[in-house]
Amino acid sequence: MTAHFKQDGPVESNRLDGMKQGVIGKALPRVEGLAKVTGTAPYAAEYQAANMAEGVLVTATITRGTVSSIDTQSVLAMPGVLAVIQDSRMTTRAAQGTAGQAPQQEPQTVSYWGQPIALVVAETFEQARDAAKQLTITYDAEEGAPLDPQAVESEAKEGQTVNQGDLAHAMAEAAHSVDVTIDTEGHASAAMEPHAAIAQWEGDKLTLYASLQMLNYNIAELADALGIEEEDVRLRAPYVGGGFGSKLGISEEAVAAAIAAKQLDRPVRVVMSRQQVFQCIMRRSETHQRLRLACDDDGRLTGFGHDALVSNLPGEAFAEPVLQSSHFLYGGDNRSLSLNVARIHRMTAGSVRAPGEAVGMPALEVAMDQLAEEAGIDPVELRLRNIPERNPEEDLPFSSHKLAECLRQGAEAFGWDSGPRTPRQHKEGEWWIGTGMASAARVHNVSEAKVRVSLIADGTALVRTDMTDIGTGTYTILAQIVGEMLGLPVDKVMVELGDTQNPRGPGSGGSWGAASIGSAAFMACHALRKTLAERVGTSEEELSLKDGIANSGPSLVELLDGKELSELGHYEPGDIADDYTASGFGAFFAQVRVNRFTGEARVDRMLGAFGFGRVLNAKTARSQCLGGITWSIGAALTESLMFDPNDGHLVNCDLAEYHMPVHRDIGEVEVLMVEERDPVASPIQAKGIGELGMCGGAAAIANAIYNACGARLHHFPMTPDRILAALPD
Amino acid sequence: MKPFQYTRPESLVHAAQLSQDTEALAIAGGTNLLDLMKLQVETPDRLVDINRLGLGEITENTDGTLRIGALVTNTAAANHPRIRADYPVLARAILAGATQQLRNKATTGGNLCQRTRCYYFTNIDQPCNKREPGSGCGAIEGVARLHAVLGTSTECIATYPGDMAVAMSALDAAVHILAEDESERTVPVRDFHCLPGDTPWRDNVLEPGEIITAVTLPPPVQGKQIYRKVRERSSYAFALTSVAAIIAMEGDRIARADLAFGGLAHKPWHDPRLSTLLVGKLPSAALFDEAGDLLLEDAQGFGENDFKIPLARRTLAAVLAEATETEI
Numbered sequence A: 001m002t003a004h005f006k007q008d009g010p011v012e013s014n015r016l017d018g019m020k021q022g023v024i025g026k027a028l029p030r031v032e033g034l035a036k037v038t039g040t041a042p043y044a045a046e047y048q049a050a051n052m053a054e055g056v057l058v059t060a061t062i063t064r065g066t067v068s069s070i071d072t073q074s075v076l077a078m079p080g081v082l083a084v085i086q087d088s089r090m091t092t093r094a095a096q097g098t099a100g101q102a103p104q105q106e107p108q109t110v111s112y113w114g115q116p117i118a119l120v121v122a123e124t125f126e127q128a129r130d131a132a133k134q135l136t137i138t139y140d141a142e143e144g145a146p147l148d149p150q151a152v153e154s155e156a157k158e159g160q161t162v163n164q165g166d167l168a169h170a171m172a173e174a175a176h177s178v179d180v181t182i183d184t185e186g187h188a189s190a191a192m193e194p195h196a197a198i199a200q201w202e203g204d205k206l207t208l209y210a211s212l213q214m215l216n217y218n219i220a221e222l223a224d225a226l227g228i229e230e231e232d233v234r235l236r237a238p239y240v241g242g243g244f245g246s247k248l249g250i251s252e253e254a255v256a257a258a259i260a261a262k263q264l265d266r267p268v269r270v271v272m273s274r275q276q277v278f279q280c281i282m283r284r285s286e287t288h289q290r291l292r293l294a295c296d297d298d299g300r301l302t303g304f305g306h307d308a309l310v311s312n313l314p315g316e317a318f319a320e321p322v323l324q325s326s327h328f329l330y331g332g333d334n335r336s337l338s339l340n341v342a343r344i345h346r347m348t349a350g351s352v353r354a355p356g357e358a359v360g361m362p363a364l365e366v367a368m369d370q371l372a373e374e375a376g377i378d379p380v381e382l383r384l385r386n387i388p389e390r391n392p393e394e395d396l397p398f399s400s401h402k403l404a405e406c407l408r409q410g411a412e413a414f415g416w417d418s419g420p421r422t423p424r425q426h427k428e429g430e431w432w433i434g435t436g437m438a439s440a441a442r443v444h445n446v447s448e449a450k451v452r453v454s455l456i457a458d459g460t461a462l463v464r465t466d467m468t469d470i471g472t473g474t475y476t477i478l479a480q481i482v483g484e485m486l487g488l489p490v491d492k493v494m495v496e497l498g499d500t501q502n503p504r505g506p507g508s509g510g511s512w513g514a515a516s517i518g519s520a521a522f523m524a525c526h527a528l529r530k531t532l533a534e535r536v537g538t539s540e541e542e543l544s545l546k547d548g549i550a551n552s553g554p555s556l557v558e559l560l561d562g563k564e565l566s567e568l569g570h571y572e573p574g575d576i577a578d579d580y581t582a583s584g585f586g587a588f589f590a591q592v593r594v595n596r597f598t599g600e601a602r603v604d605r606m607l608g609a610f611g612f613g614r615v616l617n618a619k620t621a622r623s624q625c626l627g628g629i630t631w632s633i634g635a636a637l638t639e640s641l642m643f644d645p646n647d648g649h650l651v652n653c654d655l656a657e658y659h660m661p662v663h664r665d666i667g668e669v670e671v672l673m674v675e676e677r678d679p680v681a682s683p684i685q686a687k688g689i690g691e692l693g694m695c696g697g698a699a700a701i702a703n704a705i706y707n708a709c710g711a712r713l714h715h716f717p718m719t720p721d722r723i724l725a726a727l728p729d
Numbered sequence B: 001m002k003p004f005q006y007t008r009p010e011s012l013v014h015a016a017q018l019s020q021d022t023e024a025l026a027i028a029g030g031t032n033l034l035d036l037m038k039l040q041v042e043t044p045d046r047l048v049d050i051n052r053l054g055l056g057e058i059t060e061n062t063d064g065t066l067r068i069g070a071l072v073t074n075t076a077a078a079n080h081p082r083i084r085a086d087y088p089v090l091a092r093a094i095l096a097g098a099t100q101q102l103r104n105k106a107t108t109g110g111n112l113c114q115r116t117r118c119y120y121f122t123n124i125d126q127p128c129n130k131r132e133p134g135s136g137c138g139a140i141e142g143v144a145r146l147h148a149v150l151g152t153s154t155e156c157i158a159t160y161p162g163d164m165a166v167a168m169s170a171l172d173a174a175v176h177i178l179a180e181d182e183s184e185r186t187v188p189v190r191d192f193h194c195l196p197g198d199t200p201w202r203d204n205v206l207e208p209g210e211i212i213t214a215v216t217l218p219p220p221v222q223g224k225q226i227y228r229k230v231r232e233r234s235s236y237a238f239a240l241t242s243v244a245a246i247i248a249m250e251g252d253r254i255a256r257a258d259l260a261f262g263g264l265a266h267k268p269w270h271d272p273r274l275s276t277l278l279v280g281k282l283p284s285a286a287l288f289d290e291a292g293d294l295l296l297e298d299a300q301g302f303g304e305n306d307f308k309i310p311l312a313r314r315t316l317a318a319v320l321a322e323a324t325e326t327e328i
């Protein structure tokens, strides 16, 4: 049976709080943790198939043009080489998140340096890699491809422009104002597991082991690219070694592996090299942002302006949604916002963890810090004074909104000093030490989700969906939700993920996974409880389940009487999104030291206080926040994609030269989770967590750098050279 | 990676003889060489494995010098009690490099011979005079953040990326080299690496058929030893600039100032004029400035790396201030 629920209004019943098992919210370790650390959880490239051949992608060495010929004879005689595959169905870019259709195909047309154009298949990986490098390719290059986003005419992204009141007037009349331009550089997802696929055909049926985040969309993307039916495709991705947006859509290796396997009539594995992952998956666009803020004597915003320029390849619909939270985070009657896209020939820009707020919030929050300084108001107080009652652009109510609590509780826990904030007041040897803060915001999303929950005759539960766990904790929180609802300890709840033979989940992305799939599981359990209640002779509301016993009487095994009981939970976001603005909120506080000789900045400690609805597992939730804060530190201080100015290729395309923070860069980190239930966000009152931890954090660090040494930087990341250049004498 | 033959010779001389073939390369820890082979930057026909040939010892000589075998790992060298006690600048330089896992495999000889991290050198689809003589230099008109500001040529602006050798240059250590004809020679570390000039493919003075057998450190000297490495993240990153310093005072005056710099040139940069300038002087901000002027008088930036010039000056001042306990 199906338990379908479409959410058109708030769900105030908070049923999870009334259950008896006591596992929901608990800081339980990940149920698949042991398998992962003992190497028994297989990742995409680790499956074994008899007679498997190995494919290596060949990539373009021009920026724009066409492949005029590939001299396959030059490598076919090499030992072990089986084929050079050139097929117009091969894809040249990764699909954007939730595309549900094939991305750009026809690999003979080149639109960025490093684009896949062919696949070499050999008996061994080493043979294929060598042959891929030896292949002679001739191009018809089209010179003059634009590479610099600020040197080309840009186009306005539709639906993003807001003009309300008269910002110019508000700026002119303001008691205090700031008008700053802030740049952020490109970021890479840099997930630990590289993109990989193993394709295996049985007749016309394809099974693909892959490293993907959203099988529910990926199956359609793959079928569309290959020109086959979804029914003939099975995707498997039970374990995914990180995605951060880079695996939302199918990438080039998946389609190439499927085509090669069909052509050679044997399984084919294609694993991208680390350099290929950097060069042909997704980049977060660099941004060029202008912030205009105007306020009255009390620091109340009267004008709010945020204009951003981002870039992407021609033909890509995605534009880094920089303004996403700017639309509602703070008030101000006179508003002007715009987002423009420059078409340039760098690799595809797409979703990288927290698309939009990851770069929009740091810029906004640096500007807010400057406004606080102008107005002589404590930065925490300035934010508190500007929390709007309703969404200032759409005049909608907010769902549960915890920004004020996060600011207050965070300031208290951090030991925030609300006194005067003159820079360079604290010195320790060669180091200046300062503090800074910033707000956090990230829109809340949910998505349609289905999951089958079965009570097995032996009194255990089985949960099945094609939802993925990309390291976030989906296995564990599903076991907790189902355990709580059905009165079972988590080790009695088996969870099967990452297989398209199971019902369609929402996929992992946009931080919507837990709230969406968790709500579907909740619906299924609710229906199962009804049936059990009938068997006990009571109502669902009166049914108490704990440790496999119902209402201190019959056991589940007795109630099931040798027969399985199963429900398909189906959750659909309804019209409620039109009636409320729902978002996660938070606050960051940082203490940073800056070396007065070398300009090196190091984070001593950082605290994030967050309100994101119900916490399903305090440990996995905290881990998400820690990860987000780590990304904040990278975005603030080190991470930057560097592109060659002449051909647009990505130069720092490995983990040695793309500088994510290392352990030593992460000082003391504290996470404070503010108690919250959001009945609008989802039937389980949970909101998204995964991305909020990096939505503004970089600004807390930038503001602390200013407070430490007086260097007010407007360019992320704040590397030693930039800090030295901005140091006042 | 191109297919290659793997040989494990019985003796050092045999290893040297096998390495004489221009298509052969010695392999020690492999942490640099194997990465470059996977990228098809290095394409040897033959790998000559010099592990297990007895070069893994650190020995104390009667004249007070310390001999570090070419196969001594970075971890073993950095943790050796004599090196920690008498040559802390070396221990610190080694520990400032790479990661623990890499240092466990990396060897003394391999570290001296590690190749540049220039982004164009490691990408075979880009021009690079070092990798492919005559193909041009991608970095000069491209992204030159890591690149040199001293001793560059119109052919190549790459840096020698290592840390260990910078400390060895300050210490004035010597490299022992064995040739295929069993002859041996000793070259000061300061002369071991080359400037790019019009032979950018040449990193150092090793000829085909020559193998490094050891590095000898001179007898310990008095003074403070400092290794300061500047980088945007605090580990697992090559130096934007680094300074190795051995500074001794006599009363108020500087009595010894041996300095070497990393991240600035195609070799660990040693400028003997700095010692001449500093020795005998009273330390002061003005003197440190003068030292910076002298060090960088011929420095030339290439856009993205212009910052290295002020950064090197400031880092030098910081190190001199620390070593001489001078407030600046």
Ligand SMILES: Cc1cc2nc3c(=O)[nH]c(=O)nc-3n(C[C@H](O)[C@H](O)[C@H](O)COP(=O)(O)OP(=O)(O)OC[C@H]3O[C@@H](n4cnc5c(N)ncnc54)[C@H](O)[C@@H]3O)c2cc1C
Binding pocket: A656, B025, B026, B027, B028, B029, B030, B031, B032, B033, B034, B035, B050, B070, B071, B096, B097, B098, B099, B102, B105, B106, B107, B108, B109, B110, B111, B112, B113, B114, B115, B161, B162, B163, B164, B206, B210, B211, B212, B213, B236, B237, B238, B239
């Ligand atoms: C990600 C990463 C980060 C790093 N960061 C740093 C850093 O911050 N600082 C730093 O200093 N280093 C750093 N390194 C470099 C590391 O120190 C070197 O890779 C290592 O020292 C090389 O030693 P090896 O024994 O592995 O050399 P191999 O890789 O075996 O050899 C390197 C070269 O030396 C030659 N060779 C080796 N031994 C001899 C010999 N006895 N005689 C003649 N030729 C020889 C080989 O033929 C080869 O050309 C880093 C490396 C990596 C991969």
Ligand code: SF4
Binding pocket: B116, B118, B119, B120, B121, B127, B128, B129, B130, B131, B136, B137, B138, B139, B140, B155, B156, B157, B158, B200
């Ligand atoms: S700087 Fe040297 S190593 Fe780098 S591209 Fe130019 S020639 Fe090659």
